[in-house]
Amino acid sequence: MIKIYEDNDSIGLFLQLMQRRSEEDSKDALEAVEGIIGAVRKEGDASIKAFTEKFDGVTLEQLKVNEVEIEDAFSKVSSNIKNALEKAITNIEYFHKKQIRQSWVSTEENGVIMGQKISALEKVGVYVPGGSAAYPSSVLMNVIPAKLAGVKKIVMVTPPKKDGSIDSNILVAAKLAGVSEIYKVGGAQAIAALAYGTDTIPKVDKIVGPGNIYVALAKRVCYGKVDIDMIAGPSEITIVCDEKANPRFLAADLMSQAEHDKLASSVLITTSKTLAEEVNKQINIQIQNLNRKEIIEASLKNYGGILVVKSLEEAIDMANTIAPEHLELMIENPIAYLGKVKNAGSIFLGQYSPEPLGDYMAGPNHVLPTNGTARFFSPLSVDDFIKKSSYIYYTEDALRELSEDIMILAKAEGLDAHGNSIKVRVENE
Amino acid sequence: MIKIYEDNDSIGLFLQLMQRRSEEDSKDALEAVEGIIGAVRKEGDASIKAFTEKFDGVTLEQLKVNEVEIEDAFSKVSSNIKNALEKAITNIEYFHKKQIRQSWVSTEENGVIMGQKISALEKVGVYVPGGSAAYPSSVLMNVIPAKLAGVKKIVMVTPPKKDGSIDSNILVAAKLAGVSEIYKVGGAQAIAALAYGTDTIPKVDKIVGPGNIYVALAKRVCYGKVDIDMIAGPSEITIVCDEKANPRFLAADLMSQAEHDKLASSVLITTSKTLAEEVNKQINIQIQNLNRKEIIEASLKNYGGILVVKSLEEAIDMANTIAPEHLELMIENPIAYLGKVKNAGSIFLGQYSPEPLGDYMAGPNHVLPTNGTARFFSPLSVDDFIKKSSYIYYTEDALRELSEDIMILAKAEGLDAHGNSIKVRVENE
Incomplete structure (x- = not known):
């Protein structure tokens, strides 16, 4: 059940609320992170092992994942999953290859030569969270654009489980996508290792990938010493629909975003109050069979909203104000409205382009600007793994x-x- | 006089020293900046005026620069300077127009449509320092790519002088480059105003432009709420030359970088010790007539170095390790070596492409990654003022x-x- 907002004042208040979502900035967490970074800079691998013992509860001899572990993972993962990953890789590569840019040169009549040289970053670090947020699809989304940009060394870090192992799906996805080296280390200590290097873990030029608050803070602290992907906040979907949209589809899509976490926000903007009510009915039906029911309910209650507006134009203006990570246009002739969209990470057009299609299979990246930052940030792309130099003669x-x-x-x-x-x-x- | 280093160990120590240049990270400064940002968020224009009184020593009625002030500036600036600025604008536009990118779409046989939509940021803030670091050329370099990207509103902020005025050259450059609005505010309070908006000063999507430590810290603190250009550190030039290079030119170019500030680093890498000594002779001659002699001497003493190496290949490898903001290749057939350069912000090829040509007139941007960050950051460009959205149907x-x-x-x-x-x-x- 999502609350329905109809008058301008209450819609305004809801929009303010959803834009204020975020995890508490914690001075304690920042101090802890700064301490960890300092220790890794000073003591290198020894401190990495100590932190892993402390935070992950496992004593590691070797930080690096070896070939036997990878072969083992391949034998454990079903061929269904392997095939699905391969298909995803094909589609993600297809889309991202179109982003590859060329160096250019301009030779003038008077003998002057000037240009812009594009080169790949040399070494990139990819952070992959552990536990229930260990998503093989995210491995693909972070690694493939780096690979296509021409990055030679892609170093993956991920926290080990209590038995010292790494999730098999993650290892298979990493290998298939083309990761060069994998290390069992997570948290702020992993970011520090990538930013400064240790005897075992190489220093990189850029760190990408999502993580918990400690990882995010460590990336922010190391920014400048190393490049980072973006400042990520809680994620969201905004769906703009007309009265012909299918309420069953709408309900399913809103919940697919809500299941991520309790800070996620699912917003429907529609011209039809009748449809709004049908969507709520559908949510009540479909939610009964979903595993993450509790998270979905909390997320919809906290940051879900159905906003009833007068026109499609008004709806799209409102979506531009939200600047959502994901924007679905479930309207007739959605492509005609693409030009009106100013701020959105990824746009899903029509009834048969649901967000999870983009999360896994369609090709565009699912690492997207969140929490209104689509006003100025962009989806992760090949551009994130190159640098430019200008030159003149x-x-x-x-x-x-x-x-x-x-x-x-x-x-x-x-x-x-x-x-x-x-x-x-x-x-x- | 620059110290000459010949053996690997002392070269290695010098490279470490130059990479450790930076202003002290000050907890006090950070606390002051956080206080200022908090005040501006809470009290808006009133706190802007109070900080301007406190830090710039002037009580302002109006924050916004008016048309009369701009006309007045045009009447004060010599036609020589106006013409030079116009010529610079022509050349900067010529180069940056080549960076403009197009949205693309891919229509598949099975009816699938996918693409990447490029849109300009809507509002951009440009910070321009006051005092002796008020450079009209930097106004052009920050504003022109934003304009070409299609940014509709370009808001300039700059601290007023004690009499409440703004440098005439700055106002003329801003107007010629196409700034939309100019406000008399500097320091962390200017960054806070642009990040959060006040009644008078609009909230923007991205803030660019150099500033002192308070400005830099405020940009770092606001990053995520708003986009920023890059984390800037002390600047540097590295010159790679063969034995045929002109020592008079080399000396002049090293000093042109050194005059910026005492943390600037000027490095010459050469295969010829004889040439190294001639360069020092030339520095001693030329420096006598330079106004900023004291800064140049301090900078060359602290962070200047002439590194004598065995081969051109070794010299370029070393330059890649330094990853300099400016790299001059004063060698025969320099274009043939362009492919060996991995890390450099802007590259100057041959005897007649000195760095100051690029600072003012050649066309490429002079806002460049500093302090070794050319490993992963790029020159400011039209790319910095656009955002991308992906879409699927x-x-x-x-x-x-x-x-x-x-x-x-x-x-x-x-x-x-x-x-x-x-x-x-x-x-x-």
């Missing part, structure tokens, strides 16, 4: 032509050594 | 074809409401 004549103007601006800025570097080239000694 | 048949595999993966991840969203679409009620 000037001839003596071409430099001479601009020399006066450069010296004028250098003087205006009080930087005469800048002017001098031009002067020594255009004036005789 | 599936037909019923196309969804049905993938439905089994999606449900297998959803089940493997324990997310059965995800599976349910597919099930309701492919199974009869």
Whole structure:
């Protein structure tokens, strides 16, 4: 059952509430994280093993996952799952290959050459959470764009279980996607190891992948020393629909987002109050058979909302204000409305493009900007694993032509050594 | 005079030293910044005016720069400077237009449509420092790519002088580049205003532009609430040269970087000790006529180095380790070596492409990754002012074809409401 909001004031209050969702910023957690990072920088592998003993309850001899463990995982995972992963990889690669960019050069008539050189990051770290949030699909989504960008070394880290093992699905997904090395380490200590390097774990250029509050804080603290993917918050879906949309589909999609966690937000914006009520009926029916019923109920109660508005235009404006991670347009001729969408991580068009299709199989990335940050952040892509360098080559004549103007601006800025570097080239000694 | 390093050990120690340059992270500064941000969020314009009184020593009636002030600035700035700025704008636009990217779509035979939609950020804030670091060229470099990306509202903030005015060159550059609105506010209070909005100053999606330690900390604290350009550290130049390079040019270029500040680092890597000594002679001659002699001497003493190596290959490897903001290749046939360069913000090829040419006039951006972050960060570009959304449209048949595999993966991840969203679409009620 999701609360229905009809008047502007209560809709406004609901939107404010959902945008204020977030985990408490904890000074204690930050201090703990800073302590862990300091220890890893100082003591390297020894402190990694100590933290793993403390937090994961297991004493490890070797941090690195070996070939036998990977073969073992392959033998344990069903061929159904392996085939599904392979199909997902094919589709994800198909989409992400279209994102690959080329270096460009511009050669001018006067002999000047300028351009932008694209190169892959050399080493990337991928964090994979443990426990119930160990998702093989996320391994694919984080690793494949890095691989396609041309990253040579992709280092995966993930916390071990109490028996020292790693989830078999995760190992299989990592191997199939092309991870180079896997280490059994999680939490802030894993981020510190990737940012600074230890004897065993290589220092990387960028760290991607989701994690708990300690992982998120450690990424934020190390940002600048190493690049990170994005600042992730609680996730959400917004569905815009007209009165012809199928309430059964709508209910299912809202719940598929809600099952993630109690901070997740599922919002339906519709022009039809009758439909809103039918959706609630469908939720009550379908939820009975769902395993994560309790989480779904809490999430829908806390941050779920059905907003009844006057027009489709108003609905899309409201979605732009929310700037949702996932936006479903369950309307007739949805492609005609694509131009009106300003802020959304991933957009699902029509009745047969539900969000879980995008989570697993369609091809676009499921690592998306959350909590309203689609105003300025983008889905994870091949772009996240490259860097650019610009370059220029000037001839003596071409430099001479601009020399006066450069010296004028250098003087205006009080930087005469800048002017001098031009002067020594255009004036005789 | 720059110290010459010849053996591997002392070169290694020098490289470590230069990579450890940075301003002290100050807990006091962070607390001050958090206090300022809190006050601006709570009290808006009133606190902006109070901080401006406190830090800039001026009581402002109006925060917004008005048309009369801009006209006044145009009348004060010489036509030489205006012409030079216009020429710079032409060249910067020429280069950055080549960075503009297009949305793409892929239409499949089975009716599936998928794509990536590019949209401009809606509102961007540009911070411009006051005092002696008020550089009109930086205004151009930050504003032009935003404009070309299609950003509708570009909001500039800059601290006022004691008489309440803004530097005329800055105002002229802002107007010529296409800034929408200018506000007289600096420091952490300016960043807070842009991140959260006040009655007068609009909330933006991204904040770019350099600033002092308080500005940098405020940007870091607000990151996630708003996007920021990059984490900037002290800047540097690395020059790789062969024995034919002109020592007069080399000396001038090293000093043009050194004059920025005492933390700047100027490094020459050469195969010729004779040349190294000639460069030092040239520095001693040229420095006598430079205004910022004291800063240059301090910077060259602290973080300057001439590294003598055995081969050009070794020199370029070393430059890749440094990952410099600016890399000059003062060698014969420099373009042939471009492929060997892995990590550098901007690359200057040959004898007649000195760094100040790129700072002002050549076209590429001068906002670059510093302090070794060219390993993973890129020059400011049109890319920094866009966001991407992915989208999919599936037909019923196309969804049905993938439905089994999606449900297998959803089940493997324990997310059965995800599976349910597919099930309701492919199974009869």
